Amino acid sequence: MSRPRIADLFCGAGGAGMGLHRAGFEVVGYDIEPQPNYPFEFHQEDALDVDLSSFDAVWASPPCQAFSQAVKKVNRERRPNLIPATRNLITDADLPYVIENVPTAREHLIEPVQLCGSAFGLPIRRHRIFESNVWLWSGQCSHEEYPRIYPPAWNRTTPLRVLSISGGYQQRPASVDEHRAAMGVDWDMTIPELSEAIPPAYSEYLGVRLLAALTESAAHG
Numbered sequence: 001m002s003r004p005r006i007a008d009l010f011c012g013a014g015g016a017g018m019g020l021h022r023a024g025f026e027v028v029g030y031d032i033e034p035q036p037n038y039p040f041e042f043h044q045e046d047a048l049d050v051d052l053s054s055f056d057a058v059w060a061s062p063p064c065q066a067f068s069q070a071v072k073k074v075n076r077e078r079r080p081n082l083i084p085a086t087r088n089l090i091t092d093a094d095l096p097y098v099i100e101n102v103p104t105a106r107e108h109l110i111e112p113v114q115l116c117g118s119a120f121g122l123p124i125r126r127h128r129i130f131e132s133n134v135w136l137w138s139g140q141c142s143h144e145e146y147p148r149i150y151p152p153a154w155n156r157t158t159p160l161r162v163l164s165i166s167g168g169y170q171q172r173p174a175s176v177d178e179h180r181a182a183m184g185v186d187w188d189m190t191i192p193e194l195s196e197a198i199p200p201a202y203s204e205y206l207g208v209r210l211l212a213a214l215t216e217s218a219a220h221g
Contacts, residue, residue: 002026004056004214006207009047009086013037013189015197016059016100022200023207025057037188048085052093057210059203062086064102083108087131096213098206099131100198113138120201123182128198134213136206 003026008017011029017040021027027040030047043050052058062082083099090097099109106112109131117124119139130136176191183189184199 004211005054006057006059006210007050007052007055008040009050009058009060010062010082011035011038011042011047012061012196013193014039014187015183015185015189015194015200016061016203018185018187019198019200019203019205020059020207022204024211025207028055037190037193039187048082048089050089052089052095055093055095056214058090058093058095058097059100059207059210060086060090060097061100061198064105081108091133096134096210096217097132098136098203098210100128100202103127103129105129115139115202115205116141116143117183117199117201118142120184120199120205122184122199122201124199126198128202130202130206132206132210134209136209139205 003024006020006025006027008014008020008027008029011017011031013035014029014037017027017029017038021040029035029038029040029042030045030050031038031042032044032046034044035042047060047062063080083101083105086099090099101109103114106129109129112129112131113136114127114129116127116139118141121142125141125143176194179191179194180186180189183194183197184201185194185197189197
């Protein structure tokens with residue numbers, strides 16, 4: 001049985017794409033930059049120029065630098081907000097979709113839900129928000145049960161992992177393998193790529209809902 005096809009726009013190294021694959025989609029990634037670690041079919045082109053006519057659904061992660069607290073304010077103001085153009089592209093195609101971004105972009109997304117790594121048993125608090133034209137559910141944070149050991153996204157040069165040692169805490173540099181494990185990533189990804197990715201658990205969780213919406217739509221004709 002063939003899988004529904006989903007376009008993964010602004011795909012990066014495939015954090016979202018892997019979750020969508022695990023949810024049951026055939027994933028095709030698009031990014032203006034080369035992505036040698038992307039684990040599925042990939043096309044290097046401007047995501048806003050993609051022909052969506054052969055797809056069943058769309059996932060889009062437009063750049064977050066215009067909103068990210070990790071970017072200095074003067075540099076944020078120079079970055080374009082691509083969310084409106086992304087939404088226009090997708091709504092013109094009339095497909096089920098998800099648009100993902102950082103919480104500080106909330107005013108630019110329509111009724112977004114929020115997810116956190118701790119809701120999936122991951123030791124990270126990478127909050128991300130998601131707009132969709134299908135009904136999505138937020139995940140409940142569990143910060144106390146799953147304390148953060150993964151560093152903030154902007155701490156690339158000296159990433160720290162906090163470990164409980166004999167009742168105390170120790171800080172030490174984390175290896176790239178530990179970063180990948182914290183994110184639930186089991187393929188090659190560099191630390192800079194990891195810092196810009198979402199855990200696949202997020203898109204798998206939402207991808208299941210997208211897939212259900214497609215099934216419901218087909219059942220009603």
